[in-house]
Amino acid sequence: MDIEKMLEIESLYSQYASLLTDKQRDIISMYYDEDYSLGEISQILKISRQSVYDSLKRSETALKDYESKLGMIDKMKQIEIFVNSIEKCLCFDKENKENMTLEIDAERVTQLKVILDEIKELI
Structure with missing residues (x-):
């Protein structure tokens, strides 16, 4: 098979x-x-x-x-990509949660808003 x-x-x-x-x-x-x-x-x-x-x-x-x-599987894959983008944007270290940093500036906030809007369109 x-x-x-x-x-x-x-x-x-x-x-x-x-x-x-x-x-x-x-x-x-x-x-x-x-x-x-x-x-x-x-x-x-x-x-x-x-x-x-x-x-x-x-x-x-x-x-x-x-x-x-x-298209539910495709939507779930896209959401996973968006969530990964959010984690990158927030400088979130999945492997070492104790040392996670949170540095948000105006540009990152704008990026996050764009990503969240794309997620909303999928839902």
Whole structure:
């Protein structure tokens, strides 16, 4: 199995699993999380291997469609970038919190306002 695809589906699943049917969630979970083969899943669920395959493909397509329409994963990535920018702007040292410095001048305040406005647009 392609690692990139597996990571993509797991990321999509963590965000949009509640939008899938119970059966789709079960099949995705068994295939990607528990590493069952299509044949093993078909035996467990007492359905044909082809039905498992079809359901898996429909589920993957649905997850990708949800992301293309809602864009939640992309928004979370952008927010993470903005939060990192805020930390840089505030001279926040994540590794050594005891020695964190806070130096804010007018230019940094302006930068922070711009970053926060961009975050607000995402929300």
